[in-house]
Amino acid sequence: MSHHLPTTLEEARRRGWDTLDIILVSGDAYIDHPAFGVPLLGRWLEVHGFRVGIIPQPDWRSKEAFMALGRPRLFFGVSAGAMDSMVAHYTPQKKLRHDDAYTPGNRHGGRPNRASIIYTSRLKEAYKDVPVVLGGIETSLRRLAHYDFWEDKLRRSILLDAKADLLIYGMGERSLLELAKRLQSGESFSDIRDLRGSCFVGREVCEDCLSLPSWEQLAADKATFADAHRLMEQEQNPYCGQQLVQACGDRQVVCNPPSLPLSPKELDALYALPFSREPHPRYKEQIPAFEQIKCSITTHRGCFGGCSFCAITMHQGKVIQSRSATSVQQEVVRLVAKGWFKGQISDLGGPTANMYGLVCKAPDRGHNCRRPSCIYPAICPNLQCSDAPAVGMLRKIRSMPGVRQVVVSSGIRYDLLERQPDYFRELVAHHVGGLLKVAPEHLALKVTALMRKPDAAVFERFLARFRDESSKVGKRQGVVPYLMAGHPGCTVDTMVELALALRRLRLQVEQVQEFTPTPGTAASCMYYTGIDPANGKAVYVPRGDRERRIQKGLLLLHLPEEQARVRKGLQEMGRSDLLDRLDLSHTPGGTVRQQHRKYQHKRTPR
Structure with missing residues (x-):
């Protein structure tokens, strides 16, 4: 029997399940690995007692594929996958891509354009009375009115276009589990309006909210849209962010404050779940995304860089959430036991590798901070930049039995390295696979200032020191x-x-x-x-x-x-x-x- 979550009714029945509580629909192939959001959330719900199934990359041309697991008792969860479906399908020149790393055989066409909207439509066609909850990066970034590059126009909240019942933004573990538990206890779906990290649509006037300009106002004036973005960005801190409301016609999209970050203990529990770390056995062709990450290990999540072009902060948040070194070591043990593991860990890191273990040391621990970046235009004096946790972890992992090499291929913030001398030396001496990838993105001051990136002098100092070390x-x-x-x-x-x-x-x-x-x-x-x-x-x-x-x-x-x-x-x-x-x-x-x-x-x- 497969150790994966069920993808068909037959697989569910082998587990002794006649019906499922929650069914997750994904635009990606099903790879039971913690680097993929839908399987991670499925395992998280499973370990808390819910019967969960996954419908991966359903044929969206009819409702039948969405009925593969029957009617869920609580709700459907929908995600376009690890990437926004439009980014996955089109080049920056708006030309159609001919590949998809998250699909077996690297084939294009495994998911539709605007997958979250299409999937929801098919689910409502199949089971009109079953609630649909949107999630994933596609919906996180489109939770309020947003500019759509592919249509070159402003679009309203994806929650309105998809006609879903609820939207969960961010990483989702807290929000999704709380929603499931409250529904399990008998609470009505329509009464759940205070869930952190969620958005819903209402018609009543929202009191005690921060009112953003309406969709109509934003569509009529670009300066108003810029002001609204600045306001929204200031409310991303989960500890002090306000409830936002944005009118669209006679309806209001209400966006609750972000979910609180996971503690190290909670993050450790998440990565200790019984992942098979392999694609579902239904697949006979290689999946490029799996080949790329199968020997990688995530040590933390979140990024406080605040780069203006990057979506990580809007999805994972600014607060760094780090696993314990013991948790990482335990995952390495499980990885080494895999027959296909050849001794090289392809990456040990997160969105930014050298942010592992970093915290805010302000008296309020940053709970009232509204800065979009902790390191631009200068490193905040309240940022604890100690590299001791990261250095200690690297040394432990590379000395473990069965590990031949540990490469850090996640992004590196070289401006932080100026305050992390031991990590810098450790990285250069042991963890560069010949070529170190860094992202200055530009070196002209006029541009780096708009990108919220360090200037050329910082990069040149880093480069000289890297070559010297x-x-x-x-x-x-x-x-x-x-x-x-x-x-x-x-x-x-x-x-x-x-x-x-x-x-x-x-x-x-x-x-x-x-x-x-x-x-x-x-x-x-x-x-x-x-x-x-x-x-x-x-x-x-x-x-x-x-x-x-x-x-x-x-x-x-x-x-x-x-x-x-x-x-x-x-x-x-x-x-x-x-x-x-x-x-x-x-x-x-x-x-x-x-x-x-x-x-x-x-x-x-x-």
Whole structure:
């Protein structure tokens, strides 16, 4: 018998279940691994006594696939999957992707566009009287009125468009379990209106709420939308955030304050659940997302970086929630026992690896803080930056039986490393797989300020120290910088500035990310409005495909085809003056990885 949660009635009956309490519908294939949200929530509900099943990637063209597990006793839960379905389906140029890492065989088409809306519609068609609860990152970011890049217009709350009964935003463990318990005890679904981390629709006037501008006001005035985003962002602290209300016609979307963070003990219990760590046996083809994360271990969640283009804070929250080192070690033991494990842990980290164990040391522990970032424009004096917990954990994990190598491939905040000398040395000496990935995103001050990222001087200090530390331990290691083109504030001039800085720093990139305005972020607000919501100032936004292609090409000038494209594009823009600054004839060839391979045979023996 499979150790997975049931996906068919036959599998449910093998467990002795005639009916299920809760059925979760997911846009992803079912991989029973804690890195995937729907299986994690399913296991969490299961361990608390609920009978849970999963319908993964149902055929949305008819209601029959949504009836595979019958009628749940309490409710359906719906998630588009680990990614927003529109981001999963389209490139930054709005071209259709032909792959999907969360689908067997890496095939496109496993889920529909706007999956949360379509899934809810089919469930209501199949079981009109069964409540539907929305969740996942797609709905977290779309819980209130938001700019939709793919339609290039403002959309109202996804709760209204989907016609669901409730929306749970954030990671969901507390909210979903409380909802299930209250329904189990006999409370009416329509009476549950005080659930943290949830949104609902009402018609009555909401008292003691922070009223945001109505959808109609936002659609009529972009400056009002920018102001509303700033207000919403200030209310993300779960300890002091207010209940928000946004009118749309004669209805109101009410957004309760975020759920409280999980304690280390609660987080440990979550990761101790009996995951098989493998795809459901129904799948015969490889699932790329599983291959990527199957040997990775999550040590914490949340990020206090507050980058304007990033959705993590809006979904996981700003508060760092860390597991105990003992919990992580126990998971390593379970991983080592897997027959397919070859001794290398592919990642040990979280959204930002070196935030593990960091806490606010203010007298109120940050419970009244409304800053979107703890490290921009400068590191908050109340932030406890001790690297002792992370260093201790790394040392314990790499010394465990069956572990040959531990790589940290999660993001690193290099501005924090200035206050974490021991972690820096530990990382360079033992946990870089040849190339360390960092994300300066840009180096022009005008752009980094809008991104809420550190300036170029901080990155240059990090790079010099990384190279020095690598030399000290006898390793030839490189840095792969993640960079972005097309972000609000980016101009051709700032991209030329960035290209010249990379040349001066002896860095080349393999890929350049093009900015995609994902719902709910400050950068998306800038893209839509042309206004920085933090201060109301105008922001330049590159919108045309030609300019965005040139911006991207400026960072890939070591590729001959990009040189030709950039030369032609700048000439067409009347910016031939920039060609003299770039001096393309002296641009070296090869990617970062190719350059790294050139000296692999010269590495000092260990």
